[in-house]
Amino acid sequence: MSRHLTVLGAGAWGTALAISAARQGVAVQLWARDAAQVAEMQAQGRNVRYLPEAPFPTAFPEALRLTADFDAAVAHAHAQGGLVIIGTPMAALADILQRLPEQVATLWLCKGFEKGTGRLGHEIARAVRPQARSGVLSGPSFAKEVALGQPTALVAASTDLALAEQAVDVFHSDALRVYTSNDPVGVEVGGAVKNVLAIATGIADGMALGLNARAALITRGLAEMTRLGVALGARPDTFMGLSGLGDLVLTATGALSRNRTVGLQLATGKPLAQILQELGHVAEGVYSAATVWQRAQALGVAMPITEAVVAVLDGRLSPTEAVVALMRREAKAEG
DSSP states (O other): OOOEEEEEOOSHHHHHHHHHHHHTTOEEEEEOSOHHHHHHHHHHTSOTTTOTTOOOSSSSOTTEEEESOHHHHHHHHHTTTOEEEEOSOGGGHHHHHHHSOTTOOEEEOOOSOOTTTOOOHHHHHHHHOTTSOEEEEESSOOHHHHHTTOOEEEEEEOSOHHHHHHHHHHHOSSSEEEEEESOHHHHHHHHHHHHHHHHHHHHHHHTTOOHHHHHHHHHHHHHHHHHHHHHTTOOGGGGGSIIIIIHHHHHHHOTTOHHHHHHHHHHTTOOHHHHHHHHOSOOHHHHHHHHHHHHHHHHTOOOHHHHHHHHHHHTSSOHHHHHHHHHTSOOOOOO
16 A cells, blocks of 8 residues: 555644654554644644644654645655545535545545534535545544654544555554544544534533543433434444444543533633634534534424534533533433
């Protein structure tokens, strides 16, 4: 397999994966839309804008090259039969896919539902590039830890097993384990819904509701995630894996989680607009919550925790009122 890789999007996560692959000798081109950002990264040998806290002892690996030329970046991988990774937010996925030749093999990192349409990544790809080889790379991962070479496990999911194996060939290393899956729907649902549930857990922790409440939210949240995923065509066992339970636990409890931070701040009574302004980064759960709930309603799937998060984000319920509403729900069998 070709060990040529292009990463489109020089945010924290795209940069971290580009660094990780380049450390293994993979020829990597990292593309950023902003030429000024590229110049800044080239001058400093690091991504100060999106990974400012990562204390890299040296500059970017030798095998990593930076560019603001989209076509050249894509050609770097495509001409060698390599892999293109899309590391943009979900809002930009359709646009990026439309710019790629049909023959380019692509995996995306973005997690969530497209605002407005409610589409998952594989649904966008099916509409934009129906014949292209594509999939998703996901799992419990904070960009900072990957950039620092700390142990991490991911899952590459595609109905094209050869494509998933190509991701293993490019990224698998002593610090980064990559598993394969043929259930991209389940992997995408897990990556999208866990962000919403992390907001709920952050609210509970911010209200000092205790560890019992945290465990209940994570467990019942996993049940919600699984119900929605199965209704969308996923396999239930996928949600017991890295992109389901693994990513949910990390995002709901990790101090580096932006979605958990949003929940913690909401619990203090701080306005959502102020929270997002101070955060400075995209918290996908804020933008995905309403879409998750809408798709669940359309499919007749019960998601009471998600519903409560949407009500808090919309300002229809306070965090305290949302907790009361959840606790007063009628008792039922767990299964």
